[in-house]
Amino acid sequence: EDKVVQSPLSLVVHEGDTVTLNCSYEVTNFRSLLWYKQEKKAPTFLFMLTSSGIEKKSGRLSSILDKKELFSILNITATQTGDSAVYLCAVEELRNTPLVFGKGTRLSVIA
């Protein structure tokens, strides 16, 4: 069973649209949830979330965690073609255990 489930698996939007990517998880000892962006090569770190209800924001990207309902969302406003990528959600359980990744959401932003 997948511990980290992302939806949708793929998404096509027009420039300027706002998108919401979803990540739900089911782990026994939750420690943190992380978002990554992967373009052609290595995933790059976006956010780490540990507390419910506290929004993390970076430019047009923002993310929030709900530890009661076991999910997180990643919002991207005023999308640009450069936002096209696979967005990966990952969960850390016990300290120093490897991150468990979801299967990603492939976002395509068209002009």
Added chain:
Amino acid sequence: DTAVSQTPKYLVTQMGNDKSIKCEQNLGHDTMYWYKQDSKKFLKIMFSYNNKELIINETVPNRFSPKSPDKAHLNLHINSLELGDSAVYFCASSRGTVYGYTFGSGTRLTVV
């Protein structure tokens, strides 16, 4: 300076061969990882290693073995390569997860 560097970037080899992928990090991180990413972009942990403990994903065939000569290096050795081993292999490192992992640029392995 590249923080996490992997070599080679591309590797094409025949079934049955043995190959190694090297990984080095210059971040002073204490934990290193190998992930396998399939054609659908699913990243799956293979190993994590710090100077105290090797954690192996039990689903990884024993043809795969990590080798760490020191804290800054974690190499991946693969014996008797199979077609299903074709994937992109990512090395990563961390000092805890406060700042997330830093990934290498990946090694695309193609077994023919």
